[in-house]
Amino acid sequence: MRLRICHATTYRYSAPVVFGPHRLMLRPRDGHDLRVLESLLTISPNAEISWRYDTFGNSVADAEFQTDSDTLSIRSDLLIERYPYDAVLFSGRRPPIALPVSYSVDDVIDLAPFMRLENPDEQEILGAWLDANFATRPAAVLSFMQALSEAIHSSFAYSRRDELGTQTAARTIESGSGTCRDFAFFFMEAVRYFGFAARFVTGYLYDQSTEGTLEGGGATHAWADVFLPNEGWVEFDPTNRITGGAALIRVATTRTPAQASPISGTFEGNGATFLDMDVSVTVTQEP
Numbered sequence: 001m002r003l004r005i006c007h008a009t010t011y012r013y014s015a016p017v018v019f020g021p022h023r024l025m026l027r028p029r030d031g032h033d034l035r036v037l038e039s040l041l042t043i044s045p046n047a048e049i050s051w052r053y054d055t056f057g058n059s060v061a062d063a064e065f066q067t068d069s070d071t072l073s074i075r076s077d078l079l080i081e082r083y084p085y086d087a088v089l090f091s092g093r094r095p096p097i098a099l100p101v102s103y104s105v106d107d108v109i110d111l112a113p114f115m116r117l118e119n120p121d122e123q124e125i126l127g128a129w130l131d132a133n134f135a136t137r138p139a140a141v142l143s144f145m146q147a148l149s150e151a152i153h154s155s156f157a158y159s160r161r162d163e164l165g166t167q168t169a170a171r172t173i174e175s176g177s178g179t180c181r182d183f184a185f186f187f188m189e190a191v192r193y194f195g196f197a198a199r200f201v202t203g204y205l206y207d208q209s210t211e212g213t214l215e216g217g218g219a220t221h222a223w224a225d226v227f228l229p230n231e232g233w234v235e236f237d238p239t240n241r242i243t244g245g246a247a248l249i250r251v252a253t254t255r256t257p258a259q260a261s262p263i264s265g266t267f268e269g270n271g272a273t274f275l276d277m278d279v280s281v282t283v284t285q286e287p
Helices: 105-115 120-133 141-155 169-175 180-193
Strands: 002-024 034-044 047-053 059-065 069-082 198-205 221-228 232-237 248-254 263-268 274-285
Touching: 034 047, 105 198, 105 221, 120 169, 120 180, 141 180, 141 221, 141 232, 169 180, 180 198, 180 221, 180 232, 198 274, 221 248, 232 248
Parallel strands: none
Antiparallel strands: 002 059, 002 069, 002 263, 002 274, 034 069, 047 059, 198 221, 198 248, 221 232
16 A cells, blocks of 8 residues: 655744754654655754664654744655555464463563553552453453453543643543543553553554544554564554554654654743644545
8 A cells, every 4th residue: 555644733933933953753664564655854944954763763853943933844745655464464374372471581671661561650550440341351362452452442532632741541541531642552551561562653544434434533643562472563553443454654663652752842932932733644545
């Protein structure tokens, strides 16, 4: 599948401000399941761009500004080819993985940071929620993960939130609702509770239906990866109950949600204040 993605973000201020360094995570990393054919980054006012890889191997662009402005516009245009993993995952060519799962010695060493609960003080609250809402637990790993994703999907209401930050698992339980990034993080904490390694994924969502039946379109989307023996990292999106599907377009993977912000930076201005922000994401299929 060939997809064209346009991600445009505009910040507005009450008067011209001085922009500090900005960190952009907008370009996917090529792999066997995703190829970047075209990539264009457009920024106004002009900025000097330098590229690097972060701790997790994600492509990061550092932007340095020399011009003051009351508006900052950042646009990323991508043309990619996506090769979904679900064709392999559900092919039946590989035997199912049974619980309990144990990682190899090397995997335990490498995956240790991704296996720890981000908020260990919430372990009791999380465990009580899982016992009450995820009592029936399939014996096969893939079915187990999909059932957990379904439990999260059916237990919480989806609500869009433009403010930065991600709710803790306890906060999501308390509020009964959350965004895609809240559900992704909740899923991560839940699978870590059961001894699996999980990481946070940020990217885009391609909704093939004309009615827009998937939640999270029109903006950046978030889901989780779980490391399964003999399968590697497998995608799970509890917001839409998707497993390894072509609809998920990965940009960056990190240990925590805070490390995966698409755009982050600072500004200074004499009395100037931040007014508003517009974000637009379109994903269309190319012939």
